[in-house]
């Protein structure tokens with residue numbers, strides 16, 4: 001893939017594996033980086049900054065492995081960061097060697113504060129280093145990106161001078177970092193405009209930005225830069241990165257998609273043109289977000305735009321009523337566009353009658369008006385005390401407040417597991433069947449959850465296939481509540497179950513029983 005300098009779309013430069021990995025505690029091993037790189041390629045990013053080759057033997061190997069296995073001729077450009085230091089640039093070139101499309105990204109600080117205290121060099125010295133090191137990188141690869149680090153706090157005339165020198169010596173992309181996340185969108189727009197007006201050869205290269213999120217403005221600043229003609233943005237999945245992180249890939253991509261008529265004119269497209277402003281398969285966003293969160297251990301905050309657990313969830317009655325009548329009353333994008341099966345209506349104390357009635361219908365209950373009103377009043381009382389109302393809470397209300405007979409299903413009386421690094425995981429359960437029999441059994445498995453599921457299946461004896469199992473921390477800390485969500489398939493139908501407990505194996509057992517009981521009621 002080659003990139004021309006006149007872009008009618010934005011190049012997505014993903015730096016999850018470089019700046020993203022600089023998040024404290026997010027270190028990835030070679031295999032983990034490779035898994036993420038494969039998924040980034042599926043997502044359709046243009047450039048993968050796979051690491052910093054000179055940082056460690058492990059990072060060198062990760063870049064080389066990604067260059068070999070992801071950097072094929074149809075694949076993305078694979079990139080390594082390097083200081084403006086000969087040895088760093090050489091290491092980057094060696095690590096990238098197997099890639100069909102490779103880029104060296106070299107950088108040096110240009111702000112006076114960095115020059116004085118960090119580099120202890122004069123502007124003349126930095127200018128000479130930039131010139132020499134960009135030229136050196138160019139002898140090793142065709143595609144050279146140059147970043148004047150801390151550009152947002154750099155004296156304008158010096159910044160223009162450094163950029164001009166980098167271009168003259170072969171840089172193909174000039175990246176403007178707001179290294180400390182100091183800018184506002186207006187500042188960013190003005191800086192890009194200044195660069196375009198004052199650097200004579202700027203149109204020969206791709207202009208890029210790298211925005212940090214210290215003031216929560218990273219995405220806004222990247223979008224402001226795009227409005228001024230920037231055609232590459234550096235970003236990370238879930239916005240992870242050094243300190244408060246980077247601009248989030250999913251936010252930039254979905255902003256460009258959802259607000260296409262707003263952005264189209266900046267690309268000289270007619271307002272209503274249905275062209276893609278990025279080359280991203282948005283349906284892969286959610287999957288990529290989960291993978292990055294799982295492998296880095298960086299949890300996604302529930303209210304995170306686009307990929308947070310609540311991004312497509314509706315709890316309040318007025319919103320739920322609107323959504324149930326017409327989805328777009330309270331949603332600007334469809335969950336399916338980022339690869340989520342559906343949005344969620346969450347029942348809680350802010351919910352109203354419309355949502356409650358819809359949930360009852362989903363659960364198969366038909367209540368007369370008197371019973372409905374009694375059940376709804378009770379629902380509000382219970383919801384006042386609980387964070388979220390589960391289907392089991394609703395069923396308990398129906399059982400208590402109406403004459404409707406609910407088939408009880410199977411009840412898990414107790415679950416006990418044995419596991420560790422020198423024992424075969426085993427589980428014992430006691431289950432009361434719908435006919436009142438009390439059955440106890442035990443099984444071994446590959447892990448404690450597997451053992452629990454095997455023994456439950458042995459007792460319940462309803463054929464099913466587990467198709468999804470996920471654990472989420474509901475609260476923080478070592479005593480956090482773990483919420484287990486599972487989905488299982490029986491023939492063509494899917495049944496889900498959820499449960500929370502401080503012990504995730506217990507939560508897993510109850511979640512499984514919940515889903516199995518739904519299945520049991522369906523087939524009986």
Ligand SMILES: CC(=O)SCCNC(=O)CCNC(=O)[C@H](O)C(C)(C)COP(=O)(O)OP(=O)(O)OC[C@H]1O[C@@H](n2cnc3c(N)ncnc32)[C@H](O)[C@@H]1OP(=O)(O)O
Pocket residue numbers: 019022052054055056082083084085107108109118119120149179242
């Ligand atoms: C804003 C950013 O995200 S930039 C990327 C940040 N990422 C990283 O730093 C991760 C990888 N880094 C590392 O593994 C290490 O810092 C290394 C291998 C690069 C260097 O390690 P060391 O040689 O032990 O140096 P150390 O990290 O302690 O100090 C950095 C040195 O590089 C110099 N330096 C910093 N940036 C640059 C640059 N862009 N070009 C040239 N020299 C630089 C510093 O002035 C300092 O030099 P000094 O030793 O003469 O004082």
Ligand SMILES: CC(C)C(=O)C(=O)O
Pocket residue numbers: 019081107147149150175177178179180210212
């Ligand atoms: C290396 C550069 C682009 C960077 O990460 C920054 O300045 O924040």
